[in-house]
Amino acid sequence: LDSFRRAKLRLYLEQLKQLVPLGPDSTRHTTLSLLKRAKMHIKKLEEQDRKALNIKEQLQREHRYLKRRLEQLSVQGMERIRTDSMGSTISTDSEQEVDIEGMEFTPGEMDSVGSASDAEDHYSLQSGSSDGGYTHSRRLNARLS
Numbered sequence: 001l002d003s004f005r006r007a008k009l010r011l012y013l014e015q016l017k018q019l020v021p022l023g024p025d026s027t028r029h030t031t032l033s034l035l036k037r038a039k040m041h042i043k044k045l046e047e048q049d050r051k052a053l054n055i056k057e058q059l060q061r062e063h064r065y066l067k068r069r070l071e072q073l074s075v076q077g078m079e080r081i082r083t084d085s086m087g088s089t090i091s092t093d094s095e096q097e098v099d100i101e102g103m104e105f106t107p108g109e110m111d112s113v114g115s116a117s118d119a120e121d122h123y124s125l126q127s128g129s130s131d132g133g134y135t136h137s138r139r140l141n142a143r144l145s
Contacts, residue, residue, distance in 0.1 A: 013031060020038045
């Protein structure tokens with residue numbers, strides 16, 4: 001019974017060797033060194049997973065914000081075309097420009113459907129990118145010509 005348990009442990013250690021990246025001195029590893037390397041590898045993978053989840057959440061917030069902003073701009077564009085069709089000349093696609101470089105929107109510019117968390121989505125996007133403490137905030141001015 002004891003030899004069966006040891007054989008099973010040996011099998012598991014061999015499987016662990018296949019999963020854990022071993023260093024250049026991988027000629028002979030003790031069980032302790034293999035377990036320590038496995039522990040470090042797991043911590044590294046957990047950190048990568050945490051970072052990936054943060055990036056995913058940030059991208060989801062950005063997507064929601066941009067989708068709402070696109071809807072706002074579409075509604076504004078439709079209102080402009082309606083206004084133009086009531087007597088003035090209809091604007092062409094080339095006349096409708098949106099300067100999005102350096103855009104920053106205040107919560108008041110959010111649509112009435114948006115919630116407080118929607119407004120926070122945009123601000124969390126701005127604060128999410130930092131290079132050693134320096135955060136660059138830009139002001140966005142949407143213009144329809």
